[in-house]
Amino acid sequence: MKQKKTLLTLIAILILFVFVFIADQTLDSYKMRILNLCAIYVILGLSMNLINGFTGLFSLGHAGFMAVGAYTTAILTMPDIVKTQNFFMTPMMKPLDTLHVPFFLALLAGGILAGVVGYLIGAPALRLRGDYLAIATLGFAEIIRVVFTNTQSITNGALGLKGIPVSTNIWWTFGLALVTVLIIGSLINSSYGRAFKAIREDEIAAESMGINLFKHKVIAFTIGAFFAGIGGGLLGSLLGTIDPLMFRFFLTFNVLLIIILGGMGSITGTIISAIIITIGGEALRFLDESMTIGSLVIPGISGMRMVVFSALLMIVVIFFNHGIMGTKEFTWDGLFAKFAKKPLAKGGNKQ
Amino acid sequence: MMNFNAVFMYLTGMDLGTFLQHLTNGISLGSLYALVAIGYTMVYGTLRLINFAHGDVFMMTTYFAFYGVSTFMMPWYVSFILAIILTGALGMLLEKWAYRPLRDAPKISIMISAIGASFLLENLAVVLFGGRPKAFPSVKILTDSIQLGSVSIQKLTFVIPIVTVIFLVGLLYLINHTKTGMAMRAVAKDYETAGIMGVNVNLTISQTFAIGSMLAAVGAIMWGLKFPQIAPLMGVMPGLKAFIAAVIGGIGNIKGAVIGGFILGIGEIMIVGFLPSLSGYRDAFAFIFLIVILLFKPTGITGEKIAEKV
Numbered sequence: 001m002k003q004k005k006t007l008l009t010l011i012a013i014l015i016l017f018v019f020v021f022i023a024d025q026t027l028d029s030y031k032m033r034i035l036n037l038c039a040i041y042v043i044l045g046l047s048m049n050l051i052n053g054f055t056g057l058f059s060l061g062h063a064g065f066m067a068v069g070a071y072t073t074a075i076l077t078m079p080d081i082v083k084t085q086n087f088f089m090t091p092m093m094k095p096l097d098t099l100h101v102p103f104f105l106a107l108l109a110g111g112i113l114a115g116v117v118g119y120l121i122g123a124p125a126l127r128l129r130g131d132y133l134a135i136a137t138l139g140f141a142e143i144i145r146v147v148f149t150n151t152q153s154i155t156n157g158a159l160g161l162k163g164i165p166v167s168t169n170i171w172w173t174f175g176l177a178l179v180t181v182l183i184i185g186s187l188i189n190s191s192y193g194r195a196f197k198a199i200r201e202d203e204i205a206a207e208s209m210g211i212n213l214f215k216h217k218v219i220a221f222t223i224g225a226f227f228a229g230i231g232g233g234l235l236g237s238l239l240g241t242i243d244p245l246m247f248r249f250f251l252t253f254n255v256l257l258i259i260i261l262g263g264m265g266s267i268t269g270t271i272i273s274a275i276i277i278t279i280g281g282e283a284l285r286f287l288d289e290s291m292t293i294g295s296l297v298i299p300g301i302s303g304m305r306m307v308v309f310s311a312l313l314m315i316v317v318i319f320f321n322h323g324i325m326g327t328k329e330f331t332w333d334g335l336f337a338k339f340a341k342k343p344l345a346k347g348g349n350k351q
Numbered sequence: 352m353m354n355f356n357a358v359f360m361y362l363t364g365m366d367l368g369t370f371l372q373h374l375t376n377g378i379s380l381g382s383l384y385a386l387v388a389i390g391y392t393m394v395y396g397t398l399r400l401i402n403f404a405h406g407d408v409f410m411m412t413t414y415f416a417f418y419g420v421s422t423f424m425m426p427w428y429v430s431f432i433l434a435i436i437l438t439g440a441l442g443m444l445l446e447k448w449a450y451r452p453l454r455d456a457p458k459i460s461i462m463i464s465a466i467g468a469s470f471l472l473e474n475l476a477v478v479l480f481g482g483r484p485k486a487f488p489s490v491k492i493l494t495d496s497i498q499l500g501s502v503s504i505q506k507l508t509f510v511i512p513i514v515t516v517i518f519l520v521g522l523l524y525l526i527n528h529t530k531t532g533m534a535m536r537a538v539a540k541d542y543e544t545a546g547i548m549g550v551n552v553n554l555t556i557s558q559t560f561a562i563g564s565m566l567a568a569v570g571a572i573m574w575g576l577k578f579p580q581i582a583p584l585m586g587v588m589p590g591l592k593a594f595i596a597a598v599i600g601g602i603g604n605i606k607g608a609v610i611g612g613f614i615l616g617i618g619e620i621m622i623v624g625f626l627p628s629l630s631g632y633r634d635a636f637a638f639i640f641l642i643v644i645l646l647f648k649p650t651g652i653t654g655e656k657i658a659e660k661v
C-alpha cells in the first residue's frame with residue numbers, strides 16, 4: 001500500500017512536470033506570468049500558513065521577509081552596469097557593487113537572510129501573544145521597509161531597483177513550489193509539526209505536555225521567513241523591478257487572503273486558493289476596464305477589483321470561516337475512501 | 352532670560368524659541384493621536400479587538416467634510432458637524448456588519464474581518480472619491496497664523512489641544528457619571544454578565560463604536576485643517592500610530608490612551624527636531640517605541656499585569 005502511494009505521488013509529480021513542459025512550449029508570456037505568479041503565491045501562502053495556520057501565531061510581518069529576500073536576490077544577480085545605472089544618486093556600497101552570484105545561490109542567500117531576520121525578530125516578538133504579536137510583527141515589517149527606503153547606498157532607497165535580470169522561469173517557480181510543498185508537508189507530519197499544532201490548539205496544554213513553546217515557535221517563524229524570502233526573491237526576479245512601496249502591508253494582506261480562503265492549517269487548501277486568487281485576480285481585471293454591452297458602455301472604475309477582493313475576504317471570514325479545506329488535507333487514502341465502499345483500513349466507514 | 356537661553360542652547364543645541372515651537376507642535380500632534388487612540392482603546396476594552404478599520408473611518412470623515420463644503424456648499428461648521436455625525440453612523444454600521452456576526456468566533460477571525468473592513472473602506476474610497484489627493488477646505492479663522500515674539504504660530508496649534516481637552520472632559524463625564532457610561536463599563540468588564548444584568552449589550556457596543564468613531568472624526572477634521580491634503584490611504588499611518596499610542600498608555604484605558612498620544616506626538620516631533628539627519632526614519636520611531644514597550648511592559652504605562660486564566 002505504501003509503495004503504491006509513493007508511486008502515485010511520483011506519477012502526480014510527473015504529470016505536473018509534463019504540464020509545465022507543455023505550458024512552457026505553448027502558452028504566451030502573459031499566461032506564463034500568471035502561472036509563475038500562481039507558483040510563487042503557493043510558496044508565499046505555505047510559508048505564511050506554517051506560521052499562522054499550523055502554529056497559530058498571528059503574524060503580519062510577511063511583506064518584510066519578502067522584501068529582504070527580494071532585495072538580496074536582486075542585488076546579488078544584477079550585473080555591474082545595471083547597478084551603476086540604478087545608483088546614480090549615491091554610488092553603491094563597496095563590495096556589493098561588483099558582487100554577483102548565480103541565480104540559485106542568490107535566491108538561497110535571500111531566503112537565508114530572511115530567515116536570519118525572522119529569527120532576530122521572532123526571538124523577542126514571540127514572547128507576545130495574539131493581537132500583540134500581530135501588531136509587533138506588522139511594526140517590524142514596517143521598520144524593514146523604512147530602513148530599505150533610507151539605506152540609499154544598499155537598496156537605492158525610494159527609487160527602487162530596476163532592470164533586475166529576469167532569471168525566473170516556470171521551471172524555477174514550479175520546481176521550488178514543489179520543494180516547498182514537500183518540505184513543509186514533511187515538517188508538518190514530523191514530531192515538530194505535531195508540536196506546532198499542539199501549540200496552536202492550546203499553548204498551556206502543549207507546554208504542560210513538555211513542548212518547548214519558545215523553541216518551536218521560533219523554528220516555525222524562522223522557516224516561514226526563509227520561504228517568504230525565497231518567494232520574495234522569485235517575485236522580484238519575475239517582475240524585474242522592486243521598490244519599498246511594493247512591500248507595504250497590502251502584500252501581506254494578499255497572502256493572508258490566500259490562507260484564509262484555503263483554510264488556516266491546510267497545505268492543499270493553500271495551493272488551491274493561491275491558484276484561485278491569482279487567476280481570479282487576473283480574471284477580475286475586467287472590473288477595472290470599461291465594458292461594452294450592446295450599445296451601452298460602462299466606464300471602468302479602477303480599484304473596483306480591490307473592492308471585490310476585500311469584500312471577498314470579509315464574506316469568507318464571516319460566513320465560511322474554515323475556508324475551502326479547513327484543516328483537512330488531500331491524501332491518497334482519502335481519495336481511495338471516496339471511491340471504495342469498503343471499510344477504511346483503520347476501521348470504521350467513511351462518515 | 353538671555354542667559355537661560357544661552358545655557359539651554361549649549362545643552363540642547365537648539366534655541367528656546369525653536370524648542371517651544373517644537374513642543375507646541377508636538378502637543379498638537381499628540382492631541383490628534385490621543386483623540387484617535389481613544390477609539391482604539393474603547394473598542395479594545397469592550398471587544399478585545401484591534402479595530403484595524405479605525406484609521407480608515409478617520410479618513411472617511413475628511414471626505415465627508417470635503418464634500419459637504421465643496422459639493423453641497425455648506426458652511427464649514429455645518430459640514431464638519433455633519434461629517435462627525437456621519438462618521439459615528441459609519442462606526443456603528445462597521446460594528447454591525449463586520450464584527451457583530453463574529454462576536455463569539457475565534458479572536459483571529461474577528462481580527463481578519465477588521466483587516467478586511469479596513470481594506471474595503473480604503474478601496475471603496477479609491478473607487479468613490481478617486482485615488483488622487485484632494486485639498487481639504489481651509490477655514491481662515493482657524494488656520495491663520497499669529498505672531499508670538501519672533502515666531503509665528505498657526506492658531507490651529509492652540510485650537511487643537513483645547514478642543515481635545517473639551518472632548519476629553521465630556522467623554523470622562525459620560526463614562527463615569529451617566530447611565531450609558533455605566534453600561535459601557537459593565538460591558539467592558541464582562542459583556543455576558545452585563546447582558547444577564549439587563550444591559551442591552553448590542554446597543555452599548557454600538558454606542559461605544561459611535562463615540563470612538565466620532566472622537567476620531569473630530570481628530571480627522573483637525574488633522575485635515577493641519578495637513579490639508581486628503582487621500583484614501585491617509586488614515587493608515589495616523590491610525591497605526593494612534594494604536595501604538597493606545598498600547599503605550601495601556602490598551603483599554605482612556606486616560607492611558609491620552610497620555611500615550613502625547614508621549615508619541617511630542618516624542619516624534621522632538622526626535623526629528625533634535626536629530627534632523629534621522630528624519631527619514633520618522634515613521635519607524637513609533638514602531639520601535641511600540642516594540643520596546645511591548646517587550647518590557649506589554650500592558651503599557653498604566654496597565655496592570657493580568658494573570659492568564661486556564
